[in-house]
Amino acid sequence: MDITIKDLEHRYQVHSPFERLALYDVNLMIKDGTYLAIIGHTGSGKSTILQHLNGLLKPTKGTLSIGTHEITAGKKQKNLKAVRRLVGIVFQFPEHQLFEETVEKDISFGPLNFGVSEDDAKVKAKEALLRVGLPLEILQKSPFELSGGQMRRVAIAGVLAMEPKVLVLDEPTAGLDPKGRKEIMDLFYQLHKDKQLTTILVTHSMEDAAKYADEIVVMNKGTIEMRGTPREVYRSTETLKKLGLDLPETIKLQLQIESKLDVKFDKVSLTVEEMVEQIKTVVRRDDTI
Numbered sequence: 406m407d408i409t410i411k412d413l414e415h416r417y418q419v420h421s422p423f424e425r426l427a428l429y430d431v432n433l434m435i436k437d438g439t440y441l442a443i444i445g446h447t448g449s450g451k452s453t454i455l456q457h458l459n460g461l462l463k464p465t466k467g468t469l470s471i472g473t474h475e476i477t478a479g480k481k482q483k484n485l486k487a488v489r490r491l492v493g494i495v496f497q498f499p500e501h502q503l504f505e506e507t508v509e510k511d512i513s514f515g516p517l518n519f520g521v522s523e524d525d526a527k528v529k530a531k532e533a534l535l536r537v538g539l540p541l542e543i544l545q546k547s548p549f550e551l552s553g554g555q556m557r558r559v560a561i562a563g564v565l566a567m568e569p570k571v572l573v574l575d576e577p578t579a580g581l582d583p584k585g586r587k588e589i590m591d592l593f594y595q596l597h598k599d600k601q602l603t604t605i606l607v608t609h610s611m612e613d614a615a616k617y618a619d620e621i622v623v624m625n626k627g628t629i630e631m632r633g634t635p636r637e638v639y640r641s642t643e644t645l646k647k648l649g650l651d652l653p654e655t656i657k658l659q660l661q662i663e664s665k666l667d668v669k670f671d672k673v674s675l676t677v678e679e680m681v682e683q684i685k686t687v688v689r690r691d692d693t694i
């Protein structure tokens with residue numbers, strides 16, 4: 406399911422003294438099955454874009470096409486429920502939205518809301534729970550008896566149980582320790598691969614964008630500043646610096662090695678493994694090192 410965003414503008418609190426232009430001239434085509442990362446400085450408009458993708462916010466100008474569904478500024482939106490079924494959003498700290506008495510009821514809530522029978526919702530809840538790596542024994546527990554990490558997984562299972570075609574992730578690992586972060590990011594990557602799930606990740610982690618995404622969009626002050634593969638984007642070190650964005654650690658190390666040893670690597674190193682390979686190549690090429 407392709408997503409096309411055309412001339413998107415969003416103003417918060419229109420016609421009030423607090424009116425704020427948060428997005429303008431946003432044009433973006435996201436092909437079905439892509440893993441896209443959106444990076445950018447705080448306040449650049451990343452979350453505002455995400456919230457348009459399932460109709461939580463309406464454009465003040467422009468159009469979004471999500472598969473065959475269109476959301477257009479100024480037009481009454483008929484199929485918002487269908488769009489919300491297609492696009493699942495995992496917000497920051499999704500566990501704050503848990504509210505039911507049991508894990509099973511919490512995960513089943515979404516499917517039931519979309520008209521699935523109670524029995525089918527229970528099946529979907531079980532599948533989703535296993536998918537996020539939790540045991541079925543906790544189905545009848547209160548979500549509030551679980552650890553923080555488990556609560557987050559239950560909340561993610563609630564989104565997966567709706568079987569979305571597009572998964573939108575707004576800083577989904579905020580507040581987790583490095584091990585927990587990696588586990589959750591690997592889980593989303595596996596889902597993306599297994600189900601060809603279009604995945605759109607908003608992140609402040611340059612490493613995660615480099616490691617998982619096929620494409621990166623760089624936002625700046627409400628509009629798209631740059632778009633490309635991780636290698637293309639992270640090659641533009643000066644532009645990223647100007648935008649106040651950091652580089653992945655591997656690339657920072659590469660730049661230091663290049664400057665200290667007066668050598669040039671063939672490409673930017675997105676992972677430690679790539680960096681090691683390139684160091685080997687440079688050492689072989691130049692026997693004075």
Ligand SMILES: Nc1ncnc2c1ncn2[C@@H]1O[C@H](COP(=O)(O)OP(=O)(O)OP(=O)(O)O)[C@@H](O)[C@H]1O
Nearest residue numbers: 417418425427445446447448449450451452453454
């Ligand atoms: N409800 C709101 N009312 C008014 N202005 C808002 C509202 N929500 C966001 N904004 C403003 O819109 C702009 C874009 O905000 P947005 O949250 O989309 O940025 P972001 O890139 O996601 O930031 P962060 O990285 O901090 O999450 C910011 O200037 C913000 O202050």
